[in-house]
Amino acid sequence: MKNTILVTGASSGIGKATAKYFHQKNWNVIATMRKPENEKDLREDNRLILLPLDVENSASIKNAVQVGIAHFGKIDVLLNNAGYGACGPLEAGTDQEIKRQYNVNLFGVIDCIKEILPHFKANKSGTIINITSIGGLMTLPLFGIYNSSKFALEGLSEGLWYDLQPFGIKVKIVEPGGIKTDFAGRSMNIFDISQFPEYAEFSKSIVEKFTSPQYSKNFGTPEMVASVIYTAATDNSATLRYLAGKDAKQFWFVRRWFGYKLQMKLVKKYFGIR
Template sequence: MSKAIVITGASSGIGKAAATFFHQKGWNVVATMRNPEKETDLKEDERMKLFKLDVMDKSSIAEAVQKSIAAFGKIDVWVNNAGYGAFGPLEAGTDEQIRRQYDVNFFGVIDCIKAILPHFKANRAGVIINVTSIGGLLTLPLFGVYNSSKFALEGLSEGLWFDLQQFGIKVKVIEPGGIKTDFAGRSLDQFDQSEFPEYENYSKIIAEKFTDPDYAKNFGSPEMVAGVIYTAATDNKTTLRYLAGKDAKQFWFLRRWFGYKFQMGMAKRYMGI
């Protein structure tokens, strides 16, 4: 019998690539998104279902869990992938923008985990995979709010790694580096800095670096991350963290072996700030 996976945020990028990857591997796949009626690339069939799930709407989460179980009988893996990035100096972000960053990237994940846990506990099995970021292990300029939401998810995941093993449930974290997705487009919430002109030059330097083709040349693909997610879902190990991408591995090597002062100094010099 084929195993089943539920993936949040499957309308684009890593989520869509993961849905396609697992489907090609013979898995039953539930690709969830806020507007499944608008999806054109992923096609429903006996092993692929498209369900509505908005991580800021608990009722949609509960309904997606129920429909997924009804469709395939059992869910084996749940991937919390939905998320986006806020960009800009802290004081330029409105309360609404900052809280929404946490509502989607952190509290939405908590709600999804709470919704699937009764099913996993009843089965005495299951894998929860949280897609964080190398930005959950270290920070980049002007991404402090985003990074902090991913830091929080890293801490939550590490705690759950301990707590859920007694029920046969594994917790995994995927930490991509730079990925060739629309993260810098529709998935980026840029704070309005018009009332904070003192950041103008600083922000310009950072923005130019992030859009520099040389900076992006080492970025990985969504398909690469999908492969790492597949490894985490199928290796039957209790490994917590899975770095995804050459740059993520390089950043973490510097941080781990040379310390945060060295790594942050390198980031400053690279960014030219």
């Protein structure tokens, strides 16, 4: 029986690239997204199905898992990829915006994991791969809410790494750096700072740095991350963390070997924060 992966957030970016990558590697793929009826690129065949899944809707999560198992017989890997980024000063974010960031990036992941666990435990095998970010290991200006949701997912994943080993279940984290996707477009929620003009100059300066060619020159591609995800899914190791991308490795090298103080000082200097 071929191995099967369920991918959340497969409509674009890393999720879509991963669905394609695993399909090319002769895996069965359950590609899920909020509106599969709008998908024009991924095509269903005997090894790929499209299913609706909204991580904020527990019924849709349950249905996707059940239909996927019924269709392919089992699921071997759950890839929790669906997510988005909230950007802006804390006080500019509404309660709804801040809570939704956690609902999608953390609680939605928890719901997906809880739904798949009985199946994995019954099979005494399975791999959970959570997409966090280098931003789950360090924070950048204006991304405190987004980064904190990824910090939380890092902690959850590390805890599950211990808790699920007795059941033969592996837990992995893939930590991309900057990726050339539309994440900064449709997958980004920028807080409205019109009521907080004191942040205008600061925010403008930060955004200009984030969007400069200098900052993005080391960004990776969704396909590169997909290859790292494939390694995590197939290397049969107990490795927890997989950095993905040149910039992610550079950021982490500085923080690990020279300490957070120097790393934060360099970030502050780059973004011109006084």
